[in-house]
Amino acid sequence: MHANPRANSAGRHPDALLPAEPTQRRIARELYEQVAGLPIVSPHGHVPPELLAENRPFNNPAELFITPDHYVTRLLHAHGVPLADLGVGAEALSDAQARQSWRILCEKWALFAGTPMKYWLEDVLLNVFEVEEVPSAANAELLFDHIDERLRDRAYLPRALVESFHIETLATTDDPLSELEHHAALRDDASFGTDVIPTLRIEGFIDPAQPKWQANVTALLDRTGGDDTVESYLTAIADRRRHFAEHGAVSIDCALVDARTAVLPTARLAELYASARRSALTPAEADEFRAGMLGELARQSQEDGLVLTLHVGALRNYDGPVHRRFGPDRGADIPLTTPFAEGLRPLLNEFGHDPAFHLVLFTLDETAWAREIAPLAGFYPSVYAGAPWWFLDEPEAILRYRSAVTGAIGFGKQSGFIDDTRALCSIPSRHDMARRLDAAFLSKLVSEHRLSADEAASIIRQITYELPRATFRLAHFGH
Incomplete structure (x- = not known):
């Protein structure tokens, strides 16, 4: 097997994803070349921080490419492959289990044609592991052994890979009760140059419909020593926010079904909280409490500067048996049509004009981009249009x-690319895809004389590097 940085037999080409029209392609190529080597800023993702803190070798190719990546397992499952056969849900795979999982991926490789997963997987195989062959049943064992051997090399340890990927900032997603000891260890290691920062994932602590809400709130109050009142509850959340900010966090993330918000009087919030703790809320009251807590999160963000990101519009854990057997985040999430304007109105009427408050809106409903998200971002200083997310x-x-969104808000109120991945090795591939596509989009505007070449060159650097730093206030927090 030999390295080839330009193309492989699976179809990689130096002009991949660039326009077919010759004039636009030339412009796009020039734009892409200006940002291809820029550092990666990844302000939202799911790589486990312990992976980098412990810096242990990856166990095998299956646990690197397959089991953490629900994009991959979801599509294979759709074609009849049981998740258990892929190793999903197993704490660790035996050699036989790992080889079976890898063999299935290779045998089913053709199923990924036309998907971004194929692009990412090919890119990692070629540019990280120097694999040119198209995976197949015939070469599955050979490829497994080749990659497995590479994983024993120190150059393929997690931290070495992150540094080779030129990742400047990598945000993780973390439980509010975490002590963030892995982040502290990484921060204190002067030999590691990537800034790994936590993100507080809050919905399990504000939504009474979440199955562990009662236990989470009890643990939260125990951690801070507060009594079981709404005042202690809100103070405990603020305390965890401070803890995260002290460890470098720049954002707090909330994944909910919808974007309903409310700014409730303290007395009403206290009444709802007390009922929630007795498990006595009606469904409508549970919705009101969750909406009111989003208003409280916005108020606290206005005070402490943490960016509030909303990921809404997914009916999560749709398949009950899969959720019960394998747990959350196994690919059985379904997009929903999601309104934003009415739901966010109370929050934005209260906090939307404060430029110190940043709210980034993500959705799986792309019809909302032009209809609601762009108009909101085009009026409120606080609102940013989050980049495409899973399924999109x-x-x-x-x-x-x-x-x-560009026609309504230009480029300055867009979030920059979000890779949102658990698959470490796919991060540079995903960002490279975004940079190529941004070059393609801008090349059309240049070729139509809607932008000058100099303007496009400035914009592509902005949306590649400067926008995610500004949107997530990385400069404000000293990163």
Whole structure:
């Protein structure tokens, strides 16, 4: 097997994802070359911090490429492959289990044609592991052994890979009760140059419909020593926010079904909280409490500067048996049509004009981009249009996003690319895809004389590097 940085037999080409029209392709190529080598800023993702803190070798190719990546396992499952056969849910795979999982991926490789997963996987195989062959049943064992051998090399330890990927900032997603000891260890290690920062994932602590809400709130109050009142509850959340900010956090993330918000009087919030703790809320009251807690999160963000990101519009853990057997985040999430304007109105009427408050809106409903998210971001100083997210981060959707929101808000109120991945080795591939597609989008505007070449060169650097830093206030926090 030999390295080839330009193309492989699976179809990689130096002009991949750039326009077919010759004039636009030339412009896009020049734009892409200006940002191809820029550092990666990843302000939202799911790589486990302990992976980097412990810096142990990856166990095998299956646990690197397959089991952490629900994009991969979801599609294979859709074609009849049991998740258990892929190793999903197993704490660790035996050699036999890992080889079976890898063999299935290779045998089913053709199923990924036309998907972004194929692009990412090919890119990692070629540019990280120097694999040119197209995976197949015939070469599955050979490829497994080749990659497995590479994983024993110190150059393939997690931290070495992160540094080779030129990742400047990598945000993780963390339980509010975490002591963030892995982040502290990474921060204190002067030999590691990447800034690994936590993100507080809050919905399990503000939504009474979450199955562990009662236990989470009890643990939260125990941690801070407060009594069981709404005042102690809100103070405990603020305390955890401070703890995260002290460890470098710049944002707090909330993943909910919808974007309903409310700014409730303290007395009403206290009444709802007391009922919630007795498990006595009606469904409508549970919705009101969750909406009121989003208003409280915005108020606290206005005070402490943490960016509030909303990931809404997914019916999570849709398949009950899969959720019960394998747990959350196994690919059985379904997009929903999601309104924003009415739901966010109370919050934005209260906090939307404060430029110190940043609210980034993500959705799986792309019809909302032009209809509601762009108009909101085009009026409120606080609102930013979040980049395409799972189900919407294939090339065509990324281009549709740029087209849907740019006319209303330009580029300065877009979030920058979000890779949102658990698969460490795919991070540079995903960002490279975004940079190529942004070059393609801008090349059209240049070729139509809507932008000058100099303007496009400035913009592509902005949306690649400067926008995610500004949106997530990384400079404000000294990162």
